[in-house]
């Protein structure tokens with residue numbers, strides 16, 4: 073499995089992450105520094121989600137269509153709802169999985185000055 077090593081900019085301790093635990097927000101286990109996936113990473117995940125979502129929806133629809141070929145129309149309705157739910161659910165995982173393997177995630181420190189920037193907007 074592919075992994076990335078995140079070096080904490082605060083305490084310098086390294087942490088190895090796989091796609092399944094490289095969450096949007098992570099915390100350094102040593103000094104509790106908050107980090108988040110940077111804008112480039114999030115953009116790439118969204119792009120992978122778009123492509124992955126289309127492929128998943130297509131494949132699941134095809135499978136459901138074959139299974140429900142000669143069934144009652146009411147089962148087709150239930151099938152379609154399940155397709156929508158499953159695609160939505162799976163796309164999130166697939167997006168992160170593909171994105172992580174194509175372009176390893178990069179993180180940035182969560183700024184503590186969020187309140188200050190809100191004041192500037194006023």
Ligand SMILES: [Zn+2]
Nearest residue numbers: 080083100103
């Ligand atoms: Zn740290």
